[in-house]
Amino acid sequence: MYEWNFAILWDYRWVFLQGAGVTISFTAAIVVGGLVIGLVAAMCLLSRFAILRAISLGFIELFRCTPILVQLIWCYYALPMLAGIELTPVTASLLALSCYGGAFYAEIIRGGIISIDPGQKDAAAALGMTPALAMRRIILPQALRRMSPALMNQSILQFKNTSLVSVLAVPDLVYQGQMAAHDSFRPLEMYTAVAVAYFAILFPLTLFVRSRERKFGDNR
C-alpha cells in the first residue's frame, strides 16, 4: 500500500508558486495575443475582399485542424529552420498558443458580429458613419457584450493549454511539478498538487462565466 505524504509539498511551495506565476502570466499574454489575432482574423473573414477572407480562413483552419502540441513543437523546431530566425521556447510558445487561441476567438467574434441585427448597421450608415466607424462604435460594443461568455470559456481553455509549454521546458506549473517530482521521488503527491492548483484557479472562473451566462440569458 502506497503511503501518501502531502506534508512534503510544503518544501516545494516556492517551486509551485513560481510555476503558477508563469502559468498565469502566460495565460494573460496568450489571451490578449489571441484576442488581437482573433479580432483581426474575424474582420478579415467579414471583409468584402475575397483575398482577405481566403487568407483568414486558411489561417483559422490550419490552427483549428492541427493539434496544439504539434503546433508548439513545430513553432520551436521547424519554424526557425524555415524562417532563418532563432526563437526562444517562450517566444515559440507565445506565438503558437496565441495563434491557436486566435483561430477559435475569430470564429466566436465573427459569430457575435453577424448576430447583431442588420438594422443597427443601416441606422449607423444612415447617420453618415463609415463602415469602420459603425463597426467600432455600434456593432462591436454590442457584439462583444453578447459573446463575452463564449470568449471567457475559450480563455479558460487557453489557461489549460499553457500546460503544454512544459514540453519546451518553459517553467510553468506542470514543468515545475515535474521538477519537484524528480527531486522528491513523490510524483503522485506532486501531480495531485498540480491538478488541485489548476482546479482552484479555474473553478471560481467557470462559476463566474456561468453567472454571466445566466445574466445574459435573462435580458435576451
Added chain:
Amino acid sequence: MTGAPMIEITGLRKSFGPLEVLKDINLQVPTGGVVALLGPSGSGKSTLLRCLNLLVVPDDGSIRVGNTSFTFGKSLQHPKVKPLAAFRSRTGMVFQNFNLFPHMTVLENVIEAPIYVKGMRRKDAVDLAMSLLDKVGLADRANQRPETLSGGQKQRVAIARALAMTPEVMLFDEATSALDPELVGEVLQTMQKLAADGMTMVIVTHEITFARDVADRVVFMRDGYVVEEGPAREVIDSPKMEATKNFLSHFHKGATPR
C-alpha cells in the same frame, strides 16, 4: 428657396438577382415638399426610399439630393465609402423597427453621430440633442436606455437622432407600422410638426389618412412602377388608375383613427 427641386430621381432601376424591383423611376420632390409613397407590399416603395440615401445602391439612373448627385450604371464605379457616408449624413432616415442603439442611453443615441461623424464638441452636441429631445417631448428620458421606452417614444427618439445631423431631407420607412395602434398618433404628430416646419420629407406609409392630410403629393407604386402620382387629396379621394382604386378600397372603410 431656389426653383430646383430638393430631390430629383431619373431613370432609376434596381434588381435583386433576377427580380427587378424598381423599373425606370422618375421623381421630384420640391424643397419643403412632403411626398408619400403608397402601394402594396413588394411594390418597391421601401427599396426606392432606401435608394434615396443609397442604403441600397441602384443599378442604373441618377439621384440628386441638394447639391450632391450620383449617377449609376454598369460601366460606372460603385460610389466610394467616404462620399457615400458624407452624402448619407445629410439625409435623415427613420426605420420601421426604430434601430436605436441599445447599448447607449437616449441622449448618447442622439449625440453619437454629431460627435463622431461631424466632429461636433460634446457640449454642443448635448445642447443640440436636448433641444431636439425637448421638441419630440422626451427631454426627461435623456438618461434612460431605449429598452425602457414604449415603441412610440423609441420612434420619437429615432426622429430626434436623425434630426441631430440637421439633414436636408427626412426619409420615413413605415415609421408607424411596428407600433401598437394607440402609439401611432404621437409619432404621426411629431412628423406633422416636422412637415409644418418646412422639412423636405419622403414617407413610406400605410396611414392613408395621414398621407392625405400631411403629404403634398402622393406617389402610388406597384410592381416596381409608379402607377399614379399627383396632389395627395386628389389621388386618394379620386384615384384614376384601377390599381390605385383597388389598393385604396382596402383602406377607406377602416382608415386608422387619429
